[in-house]
Amino acid sequence: MKCQYCSCVDSKVIDSRPTDDGNSIRRRRECMNCGRRFTTYEKIELTPLFVVKRDGRREAFDAMKIKAGILHACDKLPVSMQQIDEIVARVERQSYATMDGEVQAEKIGDMVMEELKKLNDVAYVRFASVYRKFTDLNTFMDELQKLVDENKM
Numbered sequence: 495m496k497c498q499y500c501s502c503v504d505s506k507v508i509d510s511r512p513t514d515d516g517n518s519i520r521r522r523r524e525c526m527n528c529g530r531r532f533t534t535y536e537k538i539e540l541t542p543l544f545v546v547k548r549d550g551r552r553e554a555f556d557a558m559k560i561k562a563g564i565l566h567a568c569d570k571l572p573v574s575m576q577q578i579d580e581i582v583a584r585v586e587r588q589s590y591a592t593m594d595g596e597v598q599a600e601k602i603g604d605m606v607m608e609e610l611k612k613l614n615d616v617a618y619v620r621f622a623s624v625y626r627k628f629t630d631l632n633t634f635m636d637e638l639q640k641l642v643d644e645n646k647m
Contacts, residue, residue: 495523495534502527515583543589544596552596557586560606567621571614581609615641 495505504526513520518537525532543555561582568578585605589597603625610618619638628634 497525497528497530498532499530500525500528505532517583540590541595545599545602546596547599555586555589555597557582560585560602563621563624564606564610564617567610567617567624568614569620571617573614573617577613581606581613584609611641611644615645 496503497505502525505523506526507521508524508531509522511520512518513535518535521534521536523532523534524530544552545555546552561578564578564581585602588605589602607618607622607625610621619641622628622637623634626633626637628637
């Protein structure tokens with residue numbers, strides 16, 4: 495691993511431990527040339543995953559797009575970044591778990607909606623209004639009524 499201070503490629507691992515989420519290993523290193531310490535992370539290289547869009551196009555899976563949509567839905571709501579990151583991580587894990595190398599965009603949207611429904615009703619409705627492309631007030635009201643009915647149970 496190249497030292498970020500002097501660019502020397504010789505370093506030794508001083509400490510190694512899993513990260514909180516268990517998906518990577520944090521390594522504390524010391525440069526053999528300058529003696530300065532730095533941190534690196536080792537993560538499993540995932541096989542490429544493609545998202546199949548509604549129009550049939552395929553694009554590389556991008557967790558940041560999911561996060562951006564959730565952030566937009568949670569704007570000015572009492573939802574922490576940690577909660578958002580946890581949702582993104584769960585959706586990403588479920589998407590890769592399909593083992594197909596492809597996942598439908600609709601399936602990703604449904605997973606996000608289920609997560610938001612458990613987290614915050616307003617965020618759920620905001621996300622659903624964009625994701626489901628409500629075209630009129632009646633379809634929007636139908637979705638709200640479903641949410642109200644589910645909360646009564």
